[in-house]
Amino acid sequence: MYLQIMEQIRHRIAIGDWVAGHELPSIRVLAAELQVSVITIKRSYLELERDGVIVTRQGKGSFVAEGAGLSNRLQHEELDAHLSAAAEIGHVLGLTGAELEKRLHRAVQKGDRKS
Secondary structure, eight states, X not given: OHHHHHHHHHHHHHTTSSOTTOBOOOHHXXXXXXXXXXXXXXXXXXXXXXXXXXXXXXXXXXXXXXOTTHHHXXXXXXXHHHHHHXXXXXXXXXXXXXXXXXXXXXXXXXXXXXX
């Protein structure tokens, strides 16, 4: 569950909903909203802080970390996660790397036509 919470927070930052300096909900408030334990939220926040995504200021709360390119870095990490998932699915389906590349290339071309 804490991983899902971390991914949701990373996603909000990546898409620009939460910018550098944005105050995150308190651990207790978020735990109540999501109906999970305070320990689960605390673990999520600790991992995000360890990864440099958020900073916690004693007595003030947790905030999106300041730093050039944080949103961009998180977008790239999210893309890599999706590509890894696609590669896993391709493996399960028995696709070769070349077949998977071909499908990705088709998806890119299809996206280009929509633009």
